[in-house]
Amino acid sequence: MQGISKRFGGVQALDGVDFDLRAGEVHIVVGENGAGKSTLMKILAGAQQADSGQILLDGLPAVIDSPSDAFELGIATVYQEFALAGALTVAENIFLGREPLRVRPGVIDYRAMNDEAARLLDRLNCPVPPTAIVETLGTAQMQLVEIAKALAFRSRILILDEPTAALSEGEIGHLFDVIRQLRDEGVSIVYISHRLEEFEHIGDRITVLRNGVKIETLSMAEASIDRLVRSMAGREVKELFPKQPAQIGEPVLRVEGLTVGERLVDLSFELRAGEILGVAGLVGSGRTTLCRALFGLERIDRGRIWLRGGEVTGLPPTRSIEAGVGLVPEDRKGQGLALNLTLRHNVALPSLPRISSLMGVRAAAERQLAAEQVERLSIVASSIEQLAGELSGGNQQKLVLAKWFAANSEVMILDEPARGVDVGAKAEIFRIISESAAEGRAVLMVSSYLPEILGMADRVLVLYRGRLAGELPIEGLTQERIIHLASVGGDLEESAA
Amino acid sequence: MTESSTASVNGGISEQRLWRLLKAGLPYAGLAVLLAVLSILRSESFLTIDNFTIVIKRSSYVIIAAAGMTMVIVSGGIDLSVGSIFAFSGVTGALAVTAGVPVPVAILMGVGAGAACGLVSGGMITLLRIPPFIATLGMLWAIRGLGEAVTHGGQARYIEAPAWRWLYSDLTTIQVAGLEIPVPVPVVLMVVVVLTFTYIMRRTRLGRYTYAIGSNAEAARLSGVRIRRVQAILYMICGGLAGLSGMILAAKLSAGVATEGIGEELTVIAAVVIGGGSLSGGMGTVGGCVIGALLMSFLANGCNLVGIEQHWQKVIAGAIVVAAVALDQWRHRRAG
Numbered sequence: 001m002q003g004i005s006k007r008f009g010g011v012q013a014l015d016g017v018d019f020d021l022r023a024g025e026v027h028i029v030v031g032e033n034g035a036g037k038s039t040l041m042k043i044l045a046g047a048q049q050a051d052s053g054q055i056l057l058d059g060l061p062a063v064i065d066s067p068s069d070a071f072e073l074g075i076a077t078v079y080q081e082f083a084l085a086g087a088l089t090v091a092e093n094i095f096l097g098r099e100p101l102r103v104r105p106g107v108i109d110y111r112a113m114n115d116e117a118a119r120l121l122d123r124l125n126c127p128v129p130p131t132a133i134v135e136t137l138g139t140a141q142m143q144l145v146e147i148a149k150a151l152a153f154r155s156r157i158l159i160l161d162e163p164t165a166a167l168s169e170g171e172i173g174h175l176f177d178v179i180r181q182l183r184d185e186g187v188s189i190v191y192i193s194h195r196l197e198e199f200e201h202i203g204d205r206i207t208v209l210r211n212g213v214k215i216e217t218l219s220m221a222e223a224s225i226d227r228l229v230r231s232m233a234g235r236e237v238k239e240l241f242p243k244q245p246a247q248i249g250e251p252v253l254r255v256e257g258l259t260v261g262e263r264l265v266d267l268s269f270e271l272r273a274g275e276i277l278g279v280a281g282l283v284g285s286g287r288t289t290l291c292r293a294l295f296g297l298e299r300i301d302r303g304r305i306w307l308r309g310g311e312v313t314g315l316p317p318t319r320s321i322e323a324g325v326g327l328v329p330e331d332r333k334g335q336g337l338a339l340n341l342t343l344r345h346n347v348a349l350p351s352l353p354r355i356s357s358l359m360g361v362r363a364a365a366e367r368q369l370a371a372e373q374v375e376r377l378s379i380v381a382s383s384i385e386q387l388a389g390e391l392s393g394g395n396q397q398k399l400v401l402a403k404w405f406a407a408n409s410e411v412m413i414l415d416e417p418a419r420g421v422d423v424g425a426k427a428e429i430f431r432i433i434s435e436s437a438a439e440g441r442a443v444l445m446v447s448s449y450l451p452e453i454l455g456m457a458d459r460v461l462v463l464y465r466g467r468l469a470g471e472l473p474i475e476g477l478t479q480e481r482i483i484h485l486a487s488v489g490g491d492l493e494e495s496a497a
Numbered sequence: 498m499t500e501s502s503t504a505s506v507n508g509g510i511s512e513q514r515l516w517r518l519l520k521a522g523l524p525y526a527g528l529a530v531l532l533a534v535l536s537i538l539r540s541e542s543f544l545t546i547d548n549f550t551i552v553i554k555r556s557s558y559v560i561i562a563a564a565g566m567t568m569v570i571v572s573g574g575i576d577l578s579v580g581s582i583f584a585f586s587g588v589t590g591a592l593a594v595t596a597g598v599p600v601p602v603a604i605l606m607g608v609g610a611g612a613a614c615g616l617v618s619g620g621m622i623t624l625l626r627i628p629p630f631i632a633t634l635g636m637l638w639a640i641r642g643l644g645e646a647v648t649h650g651g652q653a654r655y656i657e658a659p660a661w662r663w664l665y666s667d668l669t670t671i672q673v674a675g676l677e678i679p680v681p682v683p684v685v686l687m688v689v690v691v692l693t694f695t696y697i698m699r700r701t702r703l704g705r706y707t708y709a710i711g712s713n714a715e716a717a718r719l720s721g722v723r724i725r726r727v728q729a730i731l732y733m734i735c736g737g738l739a740g741l742s743g744m745i746l747a748a749k750l751s752a753g754v755a756t757e758g759i760g761e762e763l764t765v766i767a768a769v770v771i772g773g774g775s776l777s778g779g780m781g782t783v784g785g786c787v788i789g790a791l792l793m794s795f796l797a798n799g800c801n802l803v804g805i806e807q808h809w810q811k812v813i814a815g816a817i818v819v820a821a822v823a824l825d826q827w828r829h830r831r832a833g
Contacts, residue, residue, distance in 0.1 A: 295719070321721040335719055338712035340779045349709055349720040352702045360701035387517075403720060 004053035006039055006212075013039045015212045016053070021157065026179060026189045028199050031209035032232055032450065032483075037192050040209070041159050044190070045077040046070035076150030077159040080166075082142050086135030091117035093134055094149045120148040124178050140171035147178065151187075158182065159190045164198060165284045176202050194282045196225050196487045208232055225488065233450075233479040241455030242431040244438045248458060249273035252442040253294070253411050258303035263289040265466045267303070271411065271442045276433065278457025278474075279446040281486050286466040287446045288330060291415045294444070295327040296320045307411065321350050326404025330415040330446075332393075336400040339389030343381055344370040346388050346399055350407040373402035377432055394425025401432060412436060414445045418452060430456060450479045464489035523824065524772050524788040531792060535799045542802050550679055554665075556794040557683035558583075558742035559761070563768040563786040564694045565615075565735035570769050571698070572731050573711040573778025574629040578618060578636035579739035579765050583758030585640040586611045586743030590661075591654035591753025592647065600660035604744050611740020612733050614640055619732030623725035637762070644755035651755040656747075664748035683745045690738065695783045707731060711778030739765075767814070768793060771821045792817070 001019040005012070014036045021027050031037045042048040044055065046064040055062045057073060064070050070077075084093050091114045092099075100112040117130035126144040128137060134145060143163060150158050160179075164172045179189055179202055191202065199206055199220075206223050208215040208231040215231050253271040258264055264286045271277050281287045292298045294305065296315045305313045312323050320327075329335035337346055347370040348355065355365040370384040377398045381391060388399060397417065404412055417433060418426045433456065437443050447453050453460055460477060462470040462485040469485040484490075535543045542548065562579050569576045590607030594600055614636060621632040645651040664686075667679040698704035706727045709717040718724050747753050770776065771792055772785025793814060800810040 297719075316723075317719055318721040318723055327719055329719055334713075335715045338709050338716050338779065341708055341712050345705065345708065349705065349717070349722070352705055353721075356702050360696070361705060363700065 001040070001044065001055050002053055004040065004043060004050045004055075006036075006043065006048065006051050013212050014043075014050070017209070017212070017214045019207060019214065021188045021190060022204075023156075023188055024183050024186045025204040026183050026191055026202055028191045028193060028203040028206040029209065030193060030196065030199070030206060030228060030232060035209040035232070036212040037209055038161065039212075041077065041161065041190060041192060044070070044157075045075060045159055047077075071153050071155075074154060074156040075159070076153055076155035076157070078143065078146040078150060078161065078163065080162045082146055084134050084142060084145060087133065089131050089133055090121070090128055090137075090145050090148075091130035093145055094120065094130075094152050096149075098152075116152070117148070120151055121145075123151070123181075124148055125174070125181075139166045140168075140174070143167070143175070144178070147182075151182075155187065157188045157190070159192070161192045162194065162283070163191070164193065164195060165282075172198075194487055196228055196484075197489075199223065199228075225484070229480045229483050233483060241452070242427060242434055243456055244434045246274040246276075246434075246438040246458075247440070248275045249440065252308060253444075254306040255294070256304050256306075258290075258293060258305065259301045260286075260289055260293050260298045260466075261301060263466050264293060264298075267463075267466075267468050269461055269468070269471060271444055273410075273440050273442050274437055275458045276437050276443040276445055276456050278453035278460040279444060279463065280448075280450060280453050280460060280482050281463030281469075283448070284465075285463040285486065287463055288415055289466070290463070291327060291329075291413045291444070291446060294320075294411075294413055295325055297327075321407060321409070322353075324408070324410035326350070326407060326409030326412050328397075328400050328404065328412070328414045328417055330419065332396055332400050337388045337396060340387055342385050343374065343379070343388055343391070343399060344384040347373050347384075347402050347406050350403050354407075369406050373406050376405065377402050378428065392425070394421040394429070397421050397425070397429060398432065401429070405436070410441060412441055412443045414443065416446055416448065418447070418449075450482055453482070454479065462486050520824070521773060521785075524785060524792060524821075528788050528792045528795070531795055531799065535795065535802065539799070539802045543799070546676060546678055548798065548802075550681065552794050552798045553684055553791070554681045556790050557681070557687035558745040559764055559768055559794070560687050560787050560790045561683075561690045561745070562735075562739045562742040562761075562765045563772075563790055564690050564783050565731075565738035566765050567769050567772075567774055567781050567783050567786045568694070568698065568707055568731045569629075569735045570766070570774045570776060571711045571778060571781045572707045572728060573714065574622065574728065574731070575633065575766070575776065576615070576618065576732060576735045576739075577630065577633040577762050578614060578640065579735065579742075580758040580761035580763075581637045581641040581644070582611045582614050582736055582739040583743035583746055583761055584753075584755050585614065585644045586740035587747030587750075587753040587757060588644045588648055588654065588755050589753070590744055590747060591656055594656050594658065594661065595654060600656075600658050604661075604664065607744045607747070608737055608740040611743060612737030615736020615739070616729065616733040618736065619729035622732065623728050641755070641759075648753070648755045653750070653752040653754045655752045657751075662748050662751060664745045666748075686741070686745070690741075691783055691787055698783055703727065703730065708779060711780070713779075764790075764793065767818045770818060773825075775825060776822075789821075 004014050004017045006014040017040060029037050043050045046067045046069050055064055062073055094117050095113050099108045102109045114130040121128055124144050124147060128141050163175060183189060203220060205217055205219055207217045210232060250273055251270040252273050256268045258267040279287050289298060293300055296317050300314045304311060307323050348366045352361060355362050374384060379395050379398050418429050433443060457474055459474060460472045462482055464486060469489050566576060586607035589610040590603045593603035593606045618633050618636050621627045622629050648654060664682055666682055668682045668685055670677050670679045706722045709722055710724050714724055746757055768790035769781060769786045772789030774781025797810055
């Protein structure tokens, strides 16, 4: 791939990236969120098209305008989200759309299909019968089915996107065996990962992307975790965050030994009034689970949560809201807003018990509530009667925040509060968050983008596989240290030892 | 409050609002056009007090049930059992009278039977997590069969008591400009139900929660709405109103008839959909379902007056339902 560039609106996702892949190698691609890893791979897989640049295959220019073009050229991708039909068998999934037929058109030759599927699975050392129903399989097995599907296309290039994110240690070991075997058979593998400790077990070369630019490609001999972390973080970490000084007061929320299955293990921390507590960690590290557990959306196995001295462990959302907790979920369209209802309706929804009498919702109080928040958060809308779905992303996100200001929530749990909004709206959202902390609210903020954490937080929790990898004061904290804790689980000194 | 920001609203948004208004007004416009056409074509038989009284009286039980159905549909659900509840409530009331229960109490028992059916459907949907379509389809058959079983194969239970017929009688007549206009009890009930539930949908928490659940159940839950409780209440209301409709039908027939109301659930659903209700939830009004029901009733009436056979009336009714939804989809695509 030569000089690949891609813009999304005002964001330069990729800027002149060169990337080469040799036959029979495992090439690891690393980078922070938003560095451009996924975009680059989507362009290779035909899911997106580059604005400029070209792709050469065996030295010849290749046109990859759609995923099916990529398949024809022998490029297959296993995404984090599997593309399997759960109700069909393993063999049916592997051959979906290309079933071996008998003489009569339309009749599948099941024997040939199952035999071929069994051969493929055997090659992957996957002990699953071809006739097993996919949805009964575990995650690791489903992943192998996806890889088998890719091999059935006789793929020469296999792209694996965060393949170990949902696997256990043993399963990861098996996956690595499979990857090595495929490599030795001549398949080229692009391996995207956040987990830096993996690269030395599996990689041949490693490419670092940052802000849409290729920083370097290293051989295994040159690479070390320290070097990669420095390379990923870069220098220009200072971004403008309108952080206001706030009086940090009494602890408001106290969490002790919080455990949710395997997703959150024995987590303890305090959250103080006026404080912004940043939560960092990789995808799947338990960040969202923590937010949901604090709001009563997860079944808590062990541990306790206190709010201002009263226990709130496992209270359902309705009661959590009454107790003064507000949640801005990561998916604003799916979970945050009712898009075909008005702005007024959305803002007032959590506050209705407070502004209702026996005769129903007090209309004047409701209008006032909505109007106040629109003004306070500078939400751009034609009126409070505009539909939420008609607002821009940034204004929608402000609307989700407005719900909790209207409800006078004392504790704000923010899961990726600035995801998917433009730069201007981001700065405004952070100004609002900062103001709300200065007013004495306690804020817990999850973000995948470390400059946001470093710019906003007073203190940072780093999660690694559901556990607390570190609780760090903001003074002197570097992106490198957070990346290291989040991707290795231990500290710089420990891994060096 | 937000005058400063108004200027930044672009043309696309005002266009969307225009579509919203157009869509909301369309059923009304359709009804107005229909009435105008019939008035011109058949003024002597159409524009009579008798004709209007009959049409509106017949529509009243559909509208009462449609008010409850509106709430269920706005919440993103569906209740297929209302046709069976029409019969089941009537049979319940009739059996109660036969057993010596005073007629007013028996009528309330019929309504209660409908509400109980709705509550059972709501329980199946919220506690057992059965999709509304399936839960109420089961209800449709179960209570139809139950009604037939307790009446020995669906024989009509005739009730002689005059009080039984009260629900389909005229409450009074009023004099307007020298004309005697009857005021039937079912029409009065219908108006009361429509006003009450319009108020509930527009001005109370239950109404707000109903729209919020239908628009985005997860967002509603994360805003503190106890969605299962609300859903159960909605199905109970829908069942109760269907029970009231059933008692009006039973008064009209002077009997509890276990085979009455077959397929009527679809008439009720069609009234909601024509009136702007969206089966994907979050949209619809009680006022809209009134217009939808009247549109269909006047259409049937007009076809009779003009001399279009019943078979063709069904074809036209089917086309109108599909057209209403097609328009809804088209609008959705435009709104993005």
